Amino acid sequence: MRRDYDVAVIGGGLLGSAIAWGLGRLDARVCVLDEGDIARRASRANFALVWVQGKGLGFPAYADWTVEGAGRWPELAEALRYQTGLDLCYERPGGFHMALSEREMEARAAVASRMAAQGAAAGIELLGRDELRRLMPQIGPDVVGASYCPMDGHVNSLRTFRAFHEGMRGLGVDYRAEAPVEAIEARPGGGFELRTPAGEMGAARVVLAAGNANERLARQVGLHAPMLPTRGQIIVTERTGRFLDHLVMTIRQTDEGSIMIGDSKEEVLEDAETTLRVGAVIADRARRIFPALARLNVVRTWSGIRVMTRDGFPIYDESTSHPGAFVACCHSGVTLAAQHAFVLAPMILAGRLDARAAPFSARRFADAPATLAA
Amino acid sequence: MFRRAMADPRPEVGITIDGAAVRAREGDTVAAALLASGRDVRRRTAVSGAARLPFCMMGVCFDCLVSIDGVGNRQGCLIAVREGMRVEVQRGARQVGR
Numbered sequence: 386m387r388r389d390y391d392v393a394v395i396g397g398g399l400l401g402s403a404i405a406w407g408l409g410r411l412d413a414r415v416c417v418l419d420e421g422d423i424a425r426r427a428s429r430a431n432f433a434l435v436w437v438q439g440k441g442l443g444f445p446a447y448a449d450w451t452v453e454g455a456g457r458w459p460e461l462a463e464a465l466r467y468q469t470g471l472d473l474c475y476e477r478p479g480g481f482h483m484a485l486s487e488r489e490m491e492a493r494a495a496v497a498s499r500m501a502a503q504g505a506a507a508g509i510e511l512l513g514r515d516e517l518r519r520l521m522p523q524i525g526p527d528v529v530g531a532s533y534c535p536m537d538g539h540v541n542s543l544r545t546f547r548a549f550h551e552g553m554r555g556l557g558v559d560y561r562a563e564a565p566v567e568a569i570e571a572r573p574g575g576g577f578e579l580r581t582p583a584g585e586m587g588a589a590r591v592v593l594a595a596g597n598a599n600e601r602l603a604r605q606v607g608l609h610a611p612m613l614p615t616r617g618q619i620i621v622t623e624r625t626g627r628f629l630d631h632l633v634m635t636i637r638q639t640d641e642g643s644i645m646i647g648d649s650k651e652e653v654l655e656d657a658e659t660t661l662r663v664g665a666v667i668a669d670r671a672r673r674i675f676p677a678l679a680r681l682n683v684v685r686t687w688s689g690i691r692v693m694t695r696d697g698f699p700i701y702d703e704s705t706s707h708p709g710a711f712v713a714c715c716h717s718g719v720t721l722a723a724q725h726a727f728v729l730a731p732m733i734l735a736g737r738l739d740a741r742a743a744p745f746s747a748r749r750f751a752d753a754p755a756t757l758a759a
Numbered sequence: 760m761f762r763r764a765m766a767d768p769r770p771e772v773g774i775t776i777d778g779a780a781v782r783a784r785e786g787d788t789v790a791a792a793l794l795a796s797g798r799d800v801r802r803r804t805a806v807s808g809a810a811r812l813p814f815c816m817m818g819v820c821f822d823c824l825v826s827i828d829g830v831g832n833r834q835g836c837l838i839a840v841r842e843g844m845r846v847e848v849q850r851g852a853r854q855v856g857r
Contacts, residue, residue, distance in 0.1 A: 624805040
């Protein structure tokens with residue numbers, strides 16, 4: 386049976402499901418059109434940090450948006466726990482970005498001073514080796530120092546993803562798997578027709594939240610989403626007793642004790658393989674940071690494709706040629722989940738992005754079309 | 760729980776389980792020696808702390824995880840006993856560095 390919706394969200398990853406859950410809380414009639422289990426889903430491959438440190442360098446509005454989003458995580462975690470009973474294990478122990486050479490330390494210092502110069506709310510402290518050792522006696526002899534931001538945190542991101550989906554179901558959001566949108570057509574009287582392999586449906590508004598596929602979909606509705614995806618690889622060890630009280634940007638211990646090691650970046654878009662060459666570098670850096678990790682057994686490795694815009698900053702935009710069409714693209718589906726659920730969703734339901742979203746328009750790209758709302 | 764066959768002719772091998780001297784047999788896996796010891800050798804799982812004993816005895820289920828000579832999370836069913844081996848039943852997650 387055909388149904389019409391207030392909003393169709395294209396993409397059921399962390400970003401799409403956060404928006405759809407936020408819309409569902411506002412009693413909107415919402416459908417989520419998603420791919421299936423074998424989608425290249427960053428939401429199942431990510432590192433689960435709620436990371437603030439250094440975000441928005443050269444883009445103060447993004448720095449503020451990130452600080453606000455991290456600040457609202459407790460509220461999001463509580464709302465989802467209350468509704469679904471799932472504990473998202475949100476913690477904010479502060480995060481370290483380790484330097485393994487004087488050159489890396491200079492790079493950390495440059496980030497800290499540039500963030501301070503642009504008035505960032507999230508202060509970054511620099512710690513020398515001795516200071517760092519008092520906080521983290523586990524570090525190895527190669528660690529020169531680190532930058533530290535007390536606002537950095539982490540969650541159980543798989544459980545977050547599940548909580549959004551259970552939450553959506555509880556709110557009556559209509560979720561369709563195996564229904565990737567092939568075409569979006571504007572209806573003469575307003576609204577959209579969406580064609581999927583699972584049939585057609587209609588919606589007054591449409592939100593593109595399809596990750597890197599937004600680039601293709603955006604063109605159909607006068608929007609612009611230039612993407613530049615990269616691949617990341619992650620190594621996971623067996624579960625261990627509590628080892629890390631803080632986060633390291635590339636190493637974290639999960640709520641259940643596994644140690645995740647990550648942060649590689651390749652210009653490769655195949656997510657069905659991991660490579661020894663990259664894994665060896667990741668593991669070697671982890672071992673230099675914390676020598677005791679060397680004896681742990683690795684139980685899993687995987688790779689994932691990052692959702693990344695061409696300049697690395699989020700895009701939130703609306704179309705003038707296709708009123709009611711919105712796009713949301715960002716790398717930080719975990720960090721910004723509260724912003725997407727609590728701030729972006731109400732704007733979309735109201736039919737108009739407001740001043741908080743304005744800095745994120747794709748108008749900043751030289752090749753932007755003239756159909757983006759001013 | 761398990762009783763050794765009376766006619767088992769294999770030579771004995773001395774190991775310790777949680778510090779107590781135990782006589783195993785040459786060719787026993789650590790998991791078999793644990794089960795035959797008559798001791799309470801239930802490990803505790805890393806997350807929920809549930810009690811577990813060696814189960815599949817062929818390297819698949821990981822329910823025989825045990826600390827051997829100070830190294831945690833070893834699969835007892837895949838490792839043969841050696842004279843003087845120190846086996847500790849692992850209660851909870853392995854500790855990093857052990």
